[in-house]
Amino acid sequence: MSLSPVSSVPEIRQRLNQLRAGKKSIGLVPTMGALHAGHASLIARARTECDCVIVSIFVNPLQFGPNEDYQRYPRPLAKDLAVCEAQGADLVFAPDVSDMYASPQLTYVDVTRIADHLCGAFRPGHFRGVSTVVLKLFNIVQPDRAYFGEKDYQQLCVIRRMVSDLNVPLAVVSVPTFREADGLALSSRNVYLEPAQRAAAPGLFRALGAAREMIEAGETDAMKVKAAATKGLAADAHVRIEYFEIVDPAEVQPVTSITGPVRIAAAIWIGKTRLIDNVAARSASE
Amino acid sequence: MSLSPVSSVPEIRQRLNQLRAGKKSIGLVPTMGALHAGHASLIARARTECDCVIVSIFVNPLQFGPNEDYQRYPRPLAKDLAVCEAQGADLVFAPDVSDMYASPQLTYVDVTRIADHLCGAFRPGHFRGVSTVVLKLFNIVQPDRAYFGEKDYQQLCVIRRMVSDLNVPLAVVSVPTFREADGLALSSRNVYLEPAQRAAAPGLFRALGAAREMIEAGETDAMKVKAAATKGLAADAHVRIEYFEIVDPAEVQPVTSITGPVRIAAAIWIGKTRLIDNVAARSASE
Numbered sequence: 001m002s003l004s005p006v007s008s009v010p011e012i013r014q015r016l017n018q019l020r021a022g023k024k025s026i027g028l029v030p031t032m033g034a035l036h037a038g039h040a041s042l043i044a045r046a047r048t049e050c051d052c053v054i055v056s057i058f059v060n061p062l063q064f065g066p067n068e069d070y071q072r073y074p075r076p077l078a079k080d081l082a083v084c085e086a087q088g089a090d091l092v093f094a095p096d097v098s099d100m101y102a103s104p105q106l107t108y109v110d111v112t113r114i115a116d117h118l119c120g121a122f123r124p125g126h127f128r129g130v131s132t133v134v135l136k137l138f139n140i141v142q143p144d145r146a147y148f149g150e151k152d153y154q155q156l157c158v159i160r161r162m163v164s165d166l167n168v169p170l171a172v173v174s175v176p177t178f179r180e181a182d183g184l185a186l187s188s189r190n191v192y193l194e195p196a197q198r199a200a201a202p203g204l205f206r207a208l209g210a211a212r213e214m215i216e217a218g219e220t221d222a223m224k225v226k227a228a229a230t231k232g233l234a235a236d237a238h239v240r241i242e243y244f245e246i247v248d249p250a251e252v253q254p255v256t257s258i259t260g261p262v263r264i265a266a267a268i269w270i271g272k273t274r275l276i277d278n279v280a281a282r283s284a285s286e
Numbered sequence: 287m288s289l290s291p292v293s294s295v296p297e298i299r300q301r302l303n304q305l306r307a308g309k310k311s312i313g314l315v316p317t318m319g320a321l322h323a324g325h326a327s328l329i330a331r332a333r334t335e336c337d338c339v340i341v342s343i344f345v346n347p348l349q350f351g352p353n354e355d356y357q358r359y360p361r362p363l364a365k366d367l368a369v370c371e372a373q374g375a376d377l378v379f380a381p382d383v384s385d386m387y388a389s390p391q392l393t394y395v396d397v398t399r400i401a402d403h404l405c406g407a408f409r410p411g412h413f414r415g416v417s418t419v420v421l422k423l424f425n426i427v428q429p430d431r432a433y434f435g436e437k438d439y440q441q442l443c444v445i446r447r448m449v450s451d452l453n454v455p456l457a458v459v460s461v462p463t464f465r466e467a468d469g470l471a472l473s474s475r476n477v478y479l480e481p482a483q484r485a486a487a488p489g490l491f492r493a494l495g496a497a498r499e500m501i502e503a504g505e506t507d508a509m510k511v512k513a514a515a516t517k518g519l520a521a522d523a524h525v526r527i528e529y530f531e532i533v534d535p536a537e538v539q540p541v542t543s544i545t546g547p548v549r550i551a552a553a554i555w556i557g558k559t560r561l562i563d564n565v566a567a568r569s570a571s572e
Binding site for chain 1: 395400448454
């Protein structure tokens, strides 16, 4: 089998309707392409749970700000198709912008509150773009299950709440972050990093880990945790910290006192590259 | 057969999944209850086109403003069930507020531009409430066709665009406004009118008709049409005009020069009752 991507909405609908008529369960892995081992693990997980696995590849202009990397975002389609095929995907949906936005988009989905902090505070309109395109993909593919990585934790929370609030008939499945041996979370944007920058990048995961250790050792003061855990990052000349927050795991609201399960999430800039990561932690004082 | 309403989301889903498994086509008529002959015509139309007709009855708090008539909106459920049964509906979905909004609603759907004028300008948040609840109903019922009256013309345009922009897999079917012999459009709110108010109400449709006649006789200046057509309404002591607009039929934006098909739409207050109506017109100068 050689995978050839489908770009037309009517054509992908027709292919999927045939599968549904045969009572096949459908798993969707929505991506922006530039697939790495993290994406591969999402496809592999879908492969174990669904009769038919469809990967969408779409660099969604709606979720990029005017000064962000929409134009230079990597688009290695042939390589991406090989990853999909190697992981056993059945279909690749790779629409053009004109397929996804055939008319000027006037309709937007907003998940309030959950989109307010972390990346939402620094990328205005980003999560509106994400939730809108993901709902479009859900309506085109009508999957039984949709797979998202924990690396984009706030995105995962936004989509989970959108699905629940709008009664979208599917299950959201989350998959743990895939990391390099030195802890760096896989990201399509890691290719932007020059060698010295790449060497600095694992500092993000180390800082998150330091915060987790303090919390699990009993520290409940979020300010103290953040100040101590970010010392190394703050001292690194390659790194600018955008945010480093401790939030509740469902609605990702910053907490000041840590008394239960939390998520520690951060964004840093290394040169012109923005990296995000997050880990779970549970207060020892619970 | 006696119709007993289903209020639980899981139960209505289960009933509908059985029908879908039997390849039955499903038609949804979303209503707020207080059913009249206009609603009956929607159900009757669905009956001719779908294997299974489901009527939803839900007075949606999200689409009412803080000073609007959510509390006093009529809720004659037994009478409504009789109307559904008489028109041959198969299922009635009548959820409680706690069924539809099981968690605090954080997710909203906005159809920009189309919701900006007419009722949208006077009822902030109204169309956000409408599009959000209608999308929830679409996701719960997953109908093949959904039926809406032309009386709520802006609502119809909002929903058509939402369905198209979000790739919702269903067809929106519109049904002409049902009128009393004197022209008054049927509305659940007509029951609020006292006799003298009821006598004044058909002035709305007369004004719309006067505007249509001028346009079809060749008048292209929207200001002139509005000024002349609203004279009678403006002189009626029972009536306060909220808006009287001539708009393009797709995105309901006000036009100043009438050169093609338009919609003439108006809202008036008679005492504490708000009435809306609209008609199509086509410029003679096209």
